[in-house]
Amino acid sequence: MMHDNDSSASGYLTDSFEGISQTFTDIEILSISDVNVVAKAKRYGRWWLLKGLQKDVASQSGYQQRLRKELEILMQLQHPNVVAAYGIEDVEDLGRCIVMEYEEGSTLKQWLDSRPTRQLRLAIAHKVMDAVAYIHSKGIVHRDVKPENIIVTHHASNIKLIDFGLADTDSHAILKQPAGTPKYMSPEQMQTSVADVRNDIYSIGVILKQMNLGLRYRYIIKRCMRPIERRYQNAQELINSMRSTEGRIKKMLTWTGVLIIAALLVLVGWQLRETTGQGKRLAELNASHQQEQKVQQQQMAQLTDTIAELKDYNRQVEEQKAAQVEKEIRQKNAIDKGCAIIDRAMRDTKIDQHLDTLSNFLYIWPDFTQKSQSGFQTIETYLQQIKPSFDENEMAQIADALNQHYATIIEKWNRKIVEIAR
Secondary structure, three states, rough: OOOOOOOOOOOHOOEEEEEEEEEEEEEEEEEOOEEEEEEEEEEEEEEEEEEEOOOOOOHHHHHHHHHHHHHHHHOOOOOOOOOEEEEEEEEEEEEEEEEOOOOOEEEEEHHHOOOOOHHHHHHHHHHHHHHHHHHHOOOOOOOOOHHHHEEHHHHOOOOEEEOOOOOOOOOOOOOOOOOOHHHOOOHHHHOOOOOOOOHHHHHHHHHHHHHOOHHHHHHHHHOOOOOHOOOOHHHHHHHHHHHHHHHHHHHHHHHHHHHHHHHHHHHHHHHHHHHHOOOOHHHHHHHHHHHHHHHHHHHHHHHHHHHHHHHHHHHHHHHHHHHHHHHHHHHHHHHHHHHHHHHHHHHHHHHHHHHHHHHOHHOOOOOHHHHHOOHHHHHHHHHHHHHHHHOOHHHHHHHHHHHHHHHHHHHHHHHHHHHHOO
């Protein structure tokens, strides 16, 4: 019989029990961009991924619609290689957030830096293509397929395609604009706001090239990166081409093995017939065989020396590749840092807020031009700071990338001014 003051059976009706809470706890910020905040948090003893808006933009309807659009797209998807979403909730200190599954692992870029085997790289490449083929079958274009948006789980057992913030479908009429990451964007994607599955095919081609799958896949990669009308028309066509190439390789290896075995059988049969002759013939064959063994031993010694030379050469090539990768990473980090400094400097000018509230061109700040050009000094100062760490060619590439980034900001402002002037 239960008494009124007996709480042992009712404990499971409270908000938490035995250390398991129905609210999000242990919130840890994973990344912050100009628009989004991504964090992980615990609920019911399990980790979840939360994606919300920066406080500066959280109240703006455009960004709210963008977050809602991402949720609507994610809720259509259910695939082992695509991140799963479970809804949208208000989370303390983070605001309105999409709630998604959390997977322990590393980005494809980080995983490739660990130099996995070619067999593992090929298996992961197939999983990436399967994920993209699936979302395309749902009428969805990701538009930002890149190594940073592909999570490789521990032991390379699976992948998850994440970050559908720029994804689009024909059924959505809002937020239509060119978008993506320049290094992985197809040329036409930079010019048009119309989403096309072939945009993602180009991005996959860039990724497959970085995965270094071997010469046998060179044609497939080149076709992925051709002009849009000559590209694979969908991800399934790309997958079929990969499988066809791999099938031909397996057949070739099988037939090579069959021919070798047949040749060995013929050789053995010939030797058996010869050894059924007279003793003198047997002695001659034995002497000949011993001579052949001696020649083979000499050839084996030469082959051993050749293998040692090849190993030394391969080691040198790998060291050169590693040095090149490190150089590219340093250069990219310098560019990313420089872009962040430029973004911060331009935000400090308050020009974005000024243009958003400007109702007439006549009210533009008198010193608008001077403020908008302040980025040049920021770039020069940053380049002087990093100059001792890079050679002239690297500095030229970094400067070009920063100037392009700055030009993009100025172009965006000029478009706003033109619209206001109209």
